[in-house]
Amino acid sequence: MARGAPRLRRRPSVLALCLAVAACLCGGRNAAAAERKTVGVHELRRGDDFSIKVTNWGATLMSVILPDSKGNLADVVLGYDTVAEYVNGTAYFGGLIGRVANRIAGARFTLDGKTYRLYRNDGNNSLHGGHRGFSKVVRTVKEHVGGGDSPTSLSTTIASTGSKAVDECWRFPGDLDVYMTYQLSPPHVLSVRMNATARGRATPVNLAHHAYWNLGGHGSGPVLAEAVQLLASRYTPVGAALIPTGDLAPVAGTPYDFRAPGRAPAPRATTPTTPWTAASSSALRPGARVRDGATGRAMELWADQPGVQFYTGNGLGGVRGKGGSVYGRCLETQGFPDAVNHPGFPSQVVRPGQVYRHDMVFRFSF
Numbered sequence: 001m002a003r004g005a006p007r008l009r010r011r012p013s014v015l016a017l018c019l020a021v022a023a024c025l026c027g028g029r030n031a032a033a034a035e036r037k038t039v040g041v042h043e044l045r046r047g048d049d050f051s052i053k054v055t056n057w058g059a060t061l062m063s064v065i066l067p068d069s070k071g072n073l074a075d076v077v078l079g080y081d082t083v084a085e086y087v088n089g090t091a092y093f094g095g096l097i098g099r100v101a102n103r104i105a106g107a108r109f110t111l112d113g114k115t116y117r118l119y120r121n122d123g124n125n126s127l128h129g130g131h132r133g134f135s136k137v138v139r140t141v142k143e144h145v146g147g148g149d150s151p152t153s154l155s156t157t158i159a160s161t162g163s164k165a166v167d168e169c170w171r172f173p174g175d176l177d178v179y180m181t182y183q184l185s186p187p188h189v190l191s192v193r194m195n196a197t198a199r200g201r202a203t204p205v206n207l208a209h210h211a212y213w214n215l216g217g218h219g220s221g222p223v224l225a226e227a228v229q230l231l232a233s234r235y236t237p238v239g240a241a242l243i244p245t246g247d248l249a250p251v252a253g254t255p256y257d258f259r260a261p262g263r264a265p266a267p268r269a270t271t272p273t274t275p276w277t278a279a280s281s282s283a284l285r286p287g288a289r290v291r292d293g294a295t296g297r298a299m300e301l302w303a304d305q306p307g308v309q310f311y312t313g314n315g316l317g318g319v320r321g322k323g324g325s326v327y328g329r330c331l332e333t334q335g336f337p338d339a340v341n342h343p344g345f346p347s348q349v350v351r352p353g354q355v356y357r358h359d360m361v362f363r364f365s366f
């Protein structure tokens with residue numbers, strides 16, 4: 001949501017379904033140039049029991065190591081062992097999704113009287129930024145804060161070029177500067193902060209972080225022992241091709257009602273619609289709580305976005321990550337899907353001079 005853009009007084013939160021669909025690499029010279037840039041793995045650490053690894057390939061979160069109630073450490077996010085597998089991968093494991101996360105119907109939208117056509121990578125729709133979304137670019141590491149052998153903060157940046165520039169892969173209007181910062185703070189808190197500034201033209205922006213969590217440990221098998229609570233009272237029903245109808249329906253009496261604590265959803269629940277809640281402000285607020293009964297690990301996700309999408313990995317298919325593990329769930333805070341084509345949804349348009357901001361805070365306990 002752009003600060004300063006026209007916005008509704010009551011802003012709903014979303015719990016939406018996304019499908020992991022291949023984002024093939026653009027064959028052009030920009031793709032080749034990006035791949036020649038240096039890609040590395042950076043570790044942030046706080047104390048001897050809390051650390052993460054991030055690669056500047058897509059600003060991707062590769063691992064989160066945490067203790068459980070008995071002090072046993074485990075990596076609680078799905079992913080791959082090597083950066084090469086992320087380059088190849090199609091599951092958006094741990095990546096930053098943009099310029100517009102989720103679907104844009106018909107891969108087209110009209111803004112300020114001009115119609116923009118995007119790359120179709122999900123049937124007739126654009127998904128997760130299209131042909132070469134933000135999860136498939138090399139980012140520049142700007143800052144490593146904390147010093148010495150155990151930095152606690154890492155900032156990365158990319159300049160996303162629009163359709164008038166050389167990179168024809170993305171086809172969004174205008175250039176965009178995008179920053180993302182990972183930070184660890186006590187006792188066991190991971191903050192993910194994103195901002196984006198439009199240069200030259202107004203553009204839709206909807207960033208999302210796509211980590212799949214398994215609090216039992218990435219290799220512990222199905223997430224059946226995990227209870228999920230989503231503080232979402234409304235959702236966005238979808239029609240054909242998972243595009244929202246534009247309604248905001250109450251979750252009460254539907255399979256998308258996760259308001260009560262302690263509900264354990266089916267491991268591969270098929271959720272054909274995209275739930276949302278009403279929220280009164282863009283302040284940081286709790287959106288989801290997850291607890292693993294077996295290890296006692298718990299996670300509370302706070303964010304400042306209108307929605308949260310809960311994806312149960314239905315589209316992962318046979319994708320195998322670290323150690324062959326396949327089970328996990330994605331909790332993505334974001335704006336509403338296809339908002340650029342729904343005037344009734346909170347606007348995602350960022351105009352030159354405005355700043356898009358998106359903060360997520362993961363509070364872990366055990």
Ligand SMILES: *[C@@H]1O[C@H](CO)[C@@H](O)[C@H](O)[C@H]1NC(C)=O
Binds near residue numbers: 084085088
């Ligand atoms: C990339 O994908 C291809 C085709 O699926 C596969 O043969 C290759 O081993 C993969 N490479 C890596 C590094 O995962």
Ligand SMILES: *[C@@H]1O[C@H](CO)[C@@H](O)[C@H](O)[C@H]1NC(C)=O
Binds near residue numbers: 123
């Ligand atoms: C794409 O749109 C065309 C024309 O409306 C339609 O015939 C086709 O079935 C659509 N394809 C998908 C995958 O939805």
Ligand SMILES: *[C@@H]1O[C@H](CO)[C@@H](O)[C@H](O)[C@H]1NC(C)=O
Binds near residue numbers: 181197
């Ligand atoms: C965006 O985030 C970066 C990294 O934290 C920061 O240096 C920059 O000032 C932020 N931009 C704005 C406009 O707030």
